[in-house]
Amino acid sequence: AQKITQTQPGMFVQEKEAVTLDCTYDTSDPSYGLFWYKQPSSGEMIFLIYQGSYDQQNATEGRYSLNFQKARKSANLVISASQLGDSAMYFCAMREPFSGSARQLTFGSGTQLTVLP
Amino acid sequence: DGGITQSPKYLFRKEGQNVTLSCEQNLNHDAMYWYRQDPGQGLRLIYYSQIVNDFQKGDIAEGYSVSREKKESFPLTVTSAQKNPTAFYLCASSPLKTSGGAEMETQYFGPGTRLLVL
Numbered sequence: 706a707q708k709i710t711q712t713q714p715g716m717f718v719q720e721k722e723a724v725t726l727d728c729t730y731d732t733s734d735p736s737y738g739l740f741w742y743k744q745p746s747s748g749e750m751i752f753l754i755y756q757g758s759y760d761q762q763n764a765t766e767g768r769y770s771l772n773f774q775k776a777r778k779s780a781n782l783v784i785s786a787s788q789l790g791d792s793a794m795y796f797c798a799m800r801e802p803f804s805g806s807a808r809q810l811t812f813g814s815g816t817q818l819t820v821l822p
Numbered sequence: 823d824g825g826i827t828q829s830p831k832y833l834f835r836k837e838g839q840n841v842t843l844s845c846e847q848n849l850n851h852d853a854m855y856w857y858r859q860d861p862g863q864g865l866r867l868i869y870y871s872q873i874v875n876d877f878q879k880g881d882i883a884e885g886y887s888v889s890r891e892k893k894e895s896f897p898l899t900v901t902s903a904q905k906n907p908t909a910f911y912l913c914a915s916s917p918l919k920t921s922g923g924a925e926m927e928t929q930y931f932g933p934g935t936r937l938l939v940l
Contacts, residue, residue, distance in 0.1 A: 709864075738926055738927075740928065740929075742931075747933070748910055748912075748933065748934040748936075749931060749932070749933045749934060750865075750912060750914075750931035751931075752928055752929075752930060752931075755926065755928055757926060796864055796865070798865075800927065809867050809870070809880065810855075810865075810867070810929055812864035812865045812866075813864055814862075814863055814864045815862075815863075815864055
């Protein structure tokens with residue numbers, strides 16, 4: 706079974722609008738961390754935001770926020786006021802510190818976001 | 823500035839040849855990682871190291887080897903045993919939380935190396 710599922714291979718959004726990128730995960734660990742990374746065409750992976758399984762509030766970092774619904778095992782990324790520079794591939798990832806290879810990050814297959822002018 | 827550097831940016835390998843990808847970090851991070859990314863896919867872990875002179879296999883270690891002689895450096899060798907080496911290779915590092923909160927360890931990535939087979 707997939708540990709991280711991103712069901713949207715591609716998304717389009719109009720500049721200045723908000724967009725939600727979906728991510729669901731599967732784990733039996735009580736303690737885990739969820740991460741979102743941005744990968745522009747240059748290839749570098751840029752860390753955006755982190756959510757811990759015990760965090761009571763949704764994480765926010767500037768225009769990025771994470772809609773964390775623990776019971777549904779979803780961790781959707783919300784980008785507000787989209788900019789042309791937001792066009793990139795976005796990856797959801799999870800760390801389960803007590804399972805498998807310690808400290809391994811498991812990545813989803815990504816969502817290609819295109820911001821339209 | 824602190825960061826992770828990878829070299830070269832592009833690397834060409836001939837059949838039967840071993841090639842080595844460089845990864846250096848000056849973030850004083852204990853842990854370092856190598857990932858492989860194929861077109862249109864996510865990242866898969868090749869090897870990781872938590873301390874000097876120690877490293878562990880990831881999900882796709884066959885055909886690869888690593889060393890960790892210095893904290894700052896974690897080179898990856900793609901051996902001739904790796905039959906399909908064409909991919910984008912990313913190196914990452916992270917601090918280690920030795921007392922709880924390991925799930926919080928954020929990995930920071932280098933700019934990557936594209937390996938092509940001639």
